[in-house]
Amino acid sequence: MKPRKDAAALLDGETYFLNMGPQHPSMHGVLRLLLRLSGERILECEPVIGYAHRAHEKMAENRNYQMFLPNTSRVDYLGGMIYNLAYCQAIEKMLEIEVPERAEYIRVIVSELNRISSHLLWFGTFLLDLGGITPFLYTFDDREEILNILDRVTGSRLTYSYGRFGGVTQDVDQEFLSMSTAFIKRLRTHFSEYHKLVTGNVIFQGRCRGVGVISPDMARTYGVTGPCLRASGIPYDIRKAEPYGIYDRFDFDVATRNEGDNFARYEVRLDEMEQSCRIIEQAIANIPEGPIMPAKPKKRFKIPAGECYFAVESPRGLMGYYIVADGSDIPSRIKLRTPSFSNLSSMVEVLADTMVADTIAILGSIDLILPEVDR
């Protein structure tokens, strides 16, 4: 695409403002892109966010630590389990609570299942944005299987409050483990089906190769993390860089690509699903018996003055809880560092000078969740 340098010289009669607005099928929620167009080419793009702002951080300041638990899985409802358990791990870090072995393994299994279900939903909606209806139905069929498995043990399909400070609430039984192994076997056969259905498609390649390139340097200055960063060649995965919980016991590799375009992000997420399957199998293979909560779980507690920053790898990137405690049982401040917030801020530069049709493909490959951007 030759960049056009005469954008500034356009008379006012030629630029056209388009609202790719809050209610739009492929804006993954309520994002609004204010586009300044010349013909089909985007001269300038300003994401207008805040349409899903629910004030999680303000709520954190008027309720105690236990009452904030349900909020955590509603910030990013596709990685609800990961956000929920991350909050519990952050508080455990501040209170130095010991988590029993079995609970750690259960946490890894359900987190990776949640990651696969998030990537499956991304895969379906990404193809739906590009016009392919059938992959959406295939991936939701697989995803329902995961929701069944997680529903058995947590009681809810999307917004789990499964973690407690020190462990998890329900124990998993043999049925849960066998269902998970059966699911992974089935999912692996579907991977080849997805590749046959989508990867080789000429139109898909045409719309994704070389489109929406994020260079490693741009990714670093915009703070892009997660699959979008790994697709630009930087193998940064918090499960490897800052192993939390027991992630250092599993051997899995970090899927990376170098092109940094839509197709690279697509491949990175597919590989990540495969890696998550490997982690789950290893976790199921050597999950120990034992308690799932510490002997005397702390019911009412105050956290001494201090602060803690705890980062985890959410399906969309680096997710960090920055908790500042002031000695009472109500947090003084909880800052949620969410990955989509920074990933979306890089769109101002990535979407400039592209076609309107490419915007849909690029936004689909970035995998945004708007309440996570607006918090």
Place this chain on the structure above:
Amino acid sequence: MDPFSDFKLLGGFLVLGGLIAIIPVVVPLLIAPRFRGLKTTDTYECGVDTIGPSWIRFSVAFYLFALIFVAFEVDVLYLFPVTLVYGTGQFAGGWRDFIEVGIFISILSLAIVFAWRKGVFEWD
């Protein structure tokens, strides 16, 4: 044979076509409950108000693309009567009709080659 039978047929066809076009427009206005809100008549653009004029000068490539389409629309129009007489009459069952339509289409598709060379399909 009533000399006007063809015209009657055509007249009936036109009236029927007109009715089929107008009825779905008029009937809902009568039987649907009426509602007028503040923004009912505003243009729908994802729920927010539109910005700036929509009467702007856009690139000529769109106009040329539309012209090429109209040219080939007419091209297809001429092929409709051909279907009535294709393969009948003097050269039934031969290749002559097929060749003739082939020549007709290839001459017209020269317009595409011309437009291609002129760069109408370059989209930058």
Place this chain on the structure above:
Amino acid sequence: MGLKDHDKDPQILQPNLVKADSEQRLMEEAAPYVSFHLLDDLLNRARANSLWPLTFGLACCAIEMMAAGASKYDLDRFGAGVFRPSARQADVMIFAGTISRKIAPVIRALWDQMPSPKWAIAMGGCTIDGGPFKYPNQYAIVEGADKLIPVDVYIPGCPPRPEALINGILKLQEKIKAGRRFEA
């Protein structure tokens, strides 16, 4: 060039303002010019079985709405699976998620721009009365969809399961078939 934000809807709908304002905005909701009982009965039966929802996912409930539209809990069995992106072609507006103060004017505009007859389903606790994000003196959300537009069916849950959404749509179909009386 800093883009001026043109979302300059004069009244940012504070909850208390919304009530008074919604009467004034609803200029005219009247009975059709021609209405025969049998014709209306037939039409309502047809309308009930071909509800076209507007794709308007706000937050978590949108994922359950998509799951309801997908292969396992198929909405197409009830004629409600055709999700229309444009408000001009939608019959029912399903509120799937939290209604923030910033999106309230957008919802008003979309409701005005939908052709009549139209219905509204409030899906999830947030659209009934604010759900988990409601606490005294909060500044971010509109507590309930009925503060903005008249809602026909409420579906509790956070998020409600796809079966609950299907049950809500069946309830709406019953309500449509029962017919609607307009004030004089």
Place this chain on the structure above:
Amino acid sequence: MSREDITLLKESLGKEELLRTLDDGEYAKTGFNYRSQATHDAIPAIAQIYLDRGYFLEMLTCLDRLADDEIFRLVYAFNRFDRCERHALDIDLKPTQAVATISQIHRSANWFEREVCEMFGVHFDGHQNLKRLLLPEDTDFHPLLKDFGRIEDAP
């Protein structure tokens, strides 16, 4: 950041007081490898050095400490991709004091600063587009201040 990198950082800043303290935070407890304190006008220089050394701005947030010692504390967190090294950088501001923007250096700071300005009212000099990010355009309050929107004084 290795030992000599830290000393390099201090020297390259030239003036000692730009970076008042730089001690080893305990990572196990707080998640930060290094904590440092800076003055409000030193932040662009420090951000530039972090950028040159291959760091990215992970988080920028503000703590409302008006109640106990009358300051806003800005917390910048810089981190690396190749190894885990999180630097916390605190800047204490008087309520009316402004701080220089680093959105030209670390692009991600653009939205972080807009959000902090919107939620707390801290002004960032030199920021091109410092207008509302999450709340409707014409809201006039700063919601995350401690004395705003408390439950006890609900209408």
